Amino acid sequence: MTVRTLDVTLRKRSExxxxxxxxxxxVARVVSVFDAHGANIPFEIHDGTIVADxxxxxxxxxxxxxxxxxxxASALEQMKLDLERQKVASSERLARRTLLVSVATALVSAAxxxxxxxxxxxxxxxxxxxxxxxxxxDECREGLNNLKTLSALDQQTLSDLRTAVRRQxxxxxxxxxxxxxxxxx
Amino acid sequence: xxxxxxxxxxxxxMLTCRIAESAAAPELRMVPLxxxxxxxxxDTVYPDDPGTGGGFETAAYFxxxxxxxxxxxxxxxxxxxxxxxxxxxxxxNRSLRDRTPSTLTLHYAKSGVSGFFxxxxxxxxxxxxxxxxxxxILDGAQTSPELARNLLQAYQIASLQTALxxxxxxxxxxx
Numbered sequence: 327m328t329v330r331t332l333d334v335t336l337r338k339r340s341e342x343x344x345x346x347x348x349x350x351x352x353v354a355r356v357v358s359v360f361d362a363h364g365a366n367i368p369f370e371i372h373d374g375t376i377v378a379d380x381x382x383x384x385x386x387x388x389x390x391x392x393x394x395x396x397x398x399a400s401a402l403e404q405m406k407l408d409l410e411r412q413k414v415a416s417s418e419r420l421a422r423r424t425l426l427v428s429v430a431t432a433l434v435s436a437a438x439x440x441x442x443x444x445x446x447x448x449x450x451x452x453x454x455x456x457x458x459x460x461x462x463x464d465e466c467r468e469g470l471n472n473l474k475t476l477s478a479l480d481q482q483t484l485s486d487l488r489t490a491v492r493r494q495x496x497x498x499x500x501x502x503x504x505x506x507x508x509x510x511x
Numbered sequence: 512x513x514x515x516x517x518x519x520x521x522x523x524x525m526l527t528c529r530i531a532e533s534a535a536a537p538e539l540r541m542v543p544l545x546x547x548x549x550x551x552x553x554d555t556v557y558p559d560d561p562g563t564g565g566g567f568e569t570a571a572y573f574x575x576x577x578x579x580x581x582x583x584x585x586x587x588x589x590x591x592x593x594x595x596x597x598x599x600x601x602x603x604n605r606s607l608r609d610r611t612p613s614t615l616t617l618h619y620a621k622s623g624v625s626g627f628f629x630x631x632x633x634x635x636x637x638x639x640x641x642x643x644x645x646x647x648i649l650d651g652a653q654t655s656p657e658l659a660r661n662l663l664q665a666y667q668i669a670s671l672q673t674a675l676x677x678x679x680x681x682x683x684x685x686x
Contacts (some may be wrong), residue, residue, distance in 0.1 A: 362644045450610040467609075468616065468631065472647055481625045482649055490651025 329391050331357070336376060336386045344376040344386050350456035357389045417481050418484050425484075426477045429491050430470055433498050440505045459508035469494040515607040542653055544628075544662060545574040545672045548641035549679050551580035561643065573643075574676075580637040582680060587615050589659065589678035590632045590642055594619070625649050628666070630675075642675045644668060 336344035337361070348354055351370075359369040359376060361383040369378045376388060440463060476482060476490050546561045553575070561573040587610060598605065606627060607618035613634050620627040620673040634640040646654040646662050654662065662668065670673045 382517060464614065464633070468629075469617070471607055471609055471616055472629065472651060475620065475627050475629075476647065476649065476651055479620060479625075479627065479649065480622055486649040486651075490649070493651045 329393055331389060333387050333389050333393050336388055338386075339375065342377050342379050342381070344378060344388075345374070346376075346388060347386070348390055349374050349376070351392065353393045355365075355391045355393075357391055357506045359386055359388050361386055422477060422482070422484050422487050425491060426473060426486065429495055430473060431494065432468065433470060433502075436502050437463060437470075440502055440509065460507035462505040462508075466498040469498050542659075543573070543643040543645045544654075544659055545675075546643035546670050547672060547676050547679060548573075548575045548643060549578040549583050549638060550575055550639045551578065551583055551637060553577045555639075557639065575632065578623070578680075581599065582635050583634070583640050585634045585636060585641070586614060586678055586681035587632070589681050590615055590630075590675065591617065593674035593678040594630045597667070597674065598628075601666055626654065640679055642679060644671060644675075 332348075334346045334348045336346050339345050344359075349356065354465055356369070356376065359378060361381070362385055367378050367381045367383070367386060369376050371377070376386075378386065400470045419500060440459075473487075473490060475495055477487060513611055543561050548560065559673040560575070591610075594617050595605075601621075603619035603621050605617060606620045607616065609616040613636070615630075615632040617630040618627050619630070629645045629647055630642065631645070632640070645661065648654055648658075666684075
């Protein structure tokens, strides 16, 4: 365990009692008390206050030791902070997933319905290019694939994903409408 | 007077919403990092193809080559292998693979990169085959031209394009 030593100036509280804020630290241990000339002064500690009965000095100093527990305490705080961050990240991930799943479900069901209609109408001739409606559905599927990957990227944010979902939903709806019109005609 | 103010405010809000709506739903026409195609008929216009409707330079960049109809066939494995070789060399991880008899979609991402690469191969046998490479940023939009220029170099898109060009003819590695 690492121990740090430092000298602090004591405040006179009464004829025999001296204090310092540093003494309030739970990991502080008073090693010695000395006067302005460096002479050691006998002392006792009562309730976080240094009592030096045999001293008439105008100013006193204390040498204190701070153990590494002080650092450990701050590490504990850091861990708490990390946990809080993880909680926030986790709830954001959950919100992202819910948003994505709801939009994707709606789009997939719509795409499936249209796909059945298009496949029924598709002539399947090998020398004819694929109809526009087929391409629309394909693009729509691509968009959903993109959303799937976007939602899994480690740098993704809720705001960006929301924009992506909105953008893709708008595009997909337009394409599905076009495919619906084509399948009717 | 209050009703008039209310009416004007409503009209203003409706107008603002319309403008916001149109701004929020931009055209999703993507411009790829590269795109190579084989077609049996060069005169047929495919409106969804990159470069269509653009200038000569754009059309030349997104290559469309005439090929014998019999040479336009499904080359899923060579395309996939070309993509895998490219991705492995750059430390990219595959995050999605969607394959059907006439379509192949591969997504590659890398930790710390704000977006992903999408390699999309579509074949309409004896008519047309096209493979394209896109980079999609976090909000689902296409990368900006400035970023695209950096990506072309940093991710060796030119060599990928050469490999995909061969793979389109089913040349190269088959698994």
